[in-house]
Amino acid sequence: MRKYPSTHLKLAGLLVAVCAALALINALIAPTPSEPVTIPIPAKEPPQSVAVRADQIEPAPDLPQLIRLTVKNGDNLSSLFAKARLSAGDLQRILSTENADALADLRPGQNIDVQKTTTGRIQQLRYAINPTTTLITTLRNTEYQTTIETVRPDILLKTLHGRISKPHPSLYHAGKQAGLSDNLIMAMANLFQWDISFALDLREGDEFTIVFEALQLNGELIDEGNILAASFVNLGETHEALRYTNSEGETGYFDDNGESLHKAFLRDPVHFSHVSSSFNLKRMHPILKRTMPHRGIDYAANRGTPVRAAGDGKIIKAERNQASGNFVVIQHGEQYTTKYLHLSKFAKGIRASKKIKQGQTIGYVGATGLATGPHLHYEFLVGGVHRNPRTVSLPNAAAVATSEMQAFKAHVNPWVSLLRETLIKN
Numbered sequence: 001m002r003k004y005p006s007t008h009l010k011l012a013g014l015l016v017a018v019c020a021a022l023a024l025i026n027a028l029i030a031p032t033p034s035e036p037v038t039i040p041i042p043a044k045e046p047p048q049s050v051a052v053r054a055d056q057i058e059p060a061p062d063l064p065q066l067i068r069l070t071v072k073n074g075d076n077l078s079s080l081f082a083k084a085r086l087s088a089g090d091l092q093r094i095l096s097t098e099n100a101d102a103l104a105d106l107r108p109g110q111n112i113d114v115q116k117t118t119t120g121r122i123q124q125l126r127y128a129i130n131p132t133t134t135l136i137t138t139l140r141n142t143e144y145q146t147t148i149e150t151v152r153p154d155i156l157l158k159t160l161h162g163r164i165s166k167p168h169p170s171l172y173h174a175g176k177q178a179g180l181s182d183n184l185i186m187a188m189a190n191l192f193q194w195d196i197s198f199a200l201d202l203r204e205g206d207e208f209t210i211v212f213e214a215l216q217l218n219g220e221l222i223d224e225g226n227i228l229a230a231s232f233v234n235l236g237e238t239h240e241a242l243r244y245t246n247s248e249g250e251t252g253y254f255d256d257n258g259e260s261l262h263k264a265f266l267r268d269p270v271h272f273s274h275v276s277s278s279f280n281l282k283r284m285h286p287i288l289k290r291t292m293p294h295r296g297i298d299y300a301a302n303r304g305t306p307v308r309a310a311g312d313g314k315i316i317k318a319e320r321n322q323a324s325g326n327f328v329v330i331q332h333g334e335q336y337t338t339k340y341l342h343l344s345k346f347a348k349g350i351r352a353s354k355k356i357k358q359g360q361t362i363g364y365v366g367a368t369g370l371a372t373g374p375h376l377h378y379e380f381l382v383g384g385v386h387r388n389p390r391t392v393s394l395p396n397a398a399a400v401a402t403s404e405m406q407a408f409k410a411h412v413n414p415w416v417s418l419l420r421e422t423l424i425k426n
C-alpha cells in the first residue's frame, strides 16, 4: 500500500542512520573493552580467549604482576579464573563473602584486576562495576573481605542548541551536530513524541534547545543525567518541556502552563519513520487498482523496525489474515481502538487479552498481507469510527494541580527564561 518516490529513499537512509544510532546507543551502554594484549601461550595449552595483561600500575616490588581479566562473551567467573590459573578455592571463598553478589553479573568488556601473593593466592581483587562503583575483595590474615566503593560524580548543567538544516536534515544528524549523545537525542525525541511527528513534520529551520545534567568524574563526562528543560520549534510553533517533581514526589514534563506533555496516545507508532500514504478517504488502491478509502496512515520503515503500542490498553486481536497479514488490534478504554497491520512478526508474548503499555513493542514492520513493501499500516478509531491519528485531538495526562501552580511556576520560570534566551541568541 505504498509507492517509493525518491524523497522517501532519502528518508529510508535516515532510518538506517537511526538504526545505526540504536546500535551505537547499545555500544555506549556497554562498557569499553580494554585493549587486549597478546601473551605467549605454552604450546600444549588451548588458545586463550581471555586477555591477561600487566596493568600500568606498578606493583609492589616483592609481589607478582597485577593480572587483568577482561570479560568476553560467554565467560563466567570460574572460566576466567581457570584460564588465568587462579585458585578455584580462593574464588569460592571470595564469592561467599558479604557484598560479593555483583561478581555474579559480569558483562563482556568489564575488567577484574587481581593481585596475587608471592605464594600464588589472591591478595586483592578489584572489579569496576561501573564508572562510579568498584567492588574490592582483600585477603586480611586468612579471611577475605569485600567492600563496595562508590564515588559521587559532579553534576554540571549543560545547554545545547541545534537546528534542522540542509546538511543536517534529520533529528539524529542535527542532534549529533549540536553535540548531543545518541541517548540524549532519543530522550529529546521521547519528550516531544506526543506533540511532534518526527516522521512527518520535521522541517529545515526547526530548532531545539536542551538543558541537561552532565555527570563528571575527575573532569571526564561519564554519563548524562536528566533533561531539565527542552524546547523544540517545529513549523514555527514552540513546544517546551519542563521537568517538575510535585509534592507527591511524582516527576513529569510539562509545558509552561503546567499541562502534561504526556498524552494518552503517541503520534507515531514507529520511531523516526516517514509517512508514505496519508489518511485519505478517496485513494486509488495500489494493488487492487480501485478507489478505496485509506482509513489509516502508512509508515514506511525497514523490515524489523519495532512497532510501538500507541497507548495503554488491552490486545483484542493478534492474528493473521490474507489482506492485513499479521495484525494487532488494541482496545484503549471504552472509546479508542488502534490497529497495526502487515507486521513481519509479533513481539514476544503478544497475544489476545494481554495488557499493554504505551510505547511497548508489539511487533515488527513487515510486508505480510496485501503490501507492496515493508510498512506499517496504522488505524485509529474513536467510538468505532476511523479518524486521522495525525490530527485527532488526544486526551492529556494529568496537569499540575492548581494548588501547586505557584510552586511549579517558581521552579520552571528560570528554565523557561534560559530556553527563550538561548533561542534568541541562536
Ligand SMILES: [Zn+2]
Pocket: 001, 277, 294, 296, 297, 298, 376, 377, 378
Ligand atoms: Zn495502508
